[in-house]
């Protein structure tokens with residue numbers, strides 16, 4: 552019953568499973584590391600993934616690379632809008648290979664990178680020097696230090712208690728009035744998603760490893776508000792990350808084009 556009420560308020564999350572990423576089998580990684588595929592992939596999992604990607608000479612899916620280039624343009628636009636063209640300090644949480652950030656750091660943007668493992672930064676560090684934070688503990692990061700923090704396809708890794716802590720720390724480490732941007736694949740409609748998952752299960756489709764959680768925009772916002780943020784705006788984006796007109800009615804995102812991504816912008820509340 553409580554679940555149904557929450558769903559009507561669009562406050563819901565769905566478990567995500569994934570079989571491969573950039574042509575690397577995630578199931579094989581779980582087997583190699585002797586991990587339970589029902590435990591969400593954590594730092595040692597990602598560490599092994601990035602080792603395998605390095606062994607493959609960073610051969611990256613071309614579609615995925617294009618998405619990262621589009622993400623760079625979007626990030627540049629966001630930073631320029633927020634900074635009014637003066638230098639602001641930015642933190643990327645869970646930056647991965649740093650592909651989004653690389654061209655902007657080369658252009659002189661002040662972007663620091665955080666990760667839970669060191670392996671993925673090998674790629675960017677072979678090209679430029681970066682300011683990096685390798686930690687799982689966000690309380691290591693200094694208070695009142697950044698104008699903008701963003702998480703690009705990262706928040707899915709955190710279970711709810713961890714995500715609440717991460718958001719509290721984001722509020723702590725942002726300067727007053729600083730912004731937090733969350734980019735995620737659009738959260739699927741729960742009824743459609745659960746039906747599809749059930750059918751795949753009946754057809755014995757491989758489920759892969761537990762990858763994390765997809766969350767509705769309203770859930771991200773509700774959690775962020777508890778952590779000291781106010782909502783600044785949310786929107787949906789198409790496959791080229793272009794803004795699309797969409798409205799959410801209950802759990803349904805109704806849009807002219809199909810929404811692929813969701814974006815939530817939050818502002819640190821001024822106490």
Ligand SMILES: C[S@@+](CC[C@H](N)C(=O)[O-])C[C@H]1O[C@@H](n2cnc3c(N)ncnc32)[C@H](O)[C@@H]1O
Pocket residue numbers: 593594597598619644645646647648649650651665666667668671686687702703704705708
């Ligand atoms: C899908 S990748 C996204 C990488 C990058 N932000 C992008 O958009 O290309 C998710 C990243 O989250 C990182 N990650 C996983 N757990 C994390 C944690 N507890 N803290 C920070 N990053 C984490 C993984 O190492 C991985 O690089």
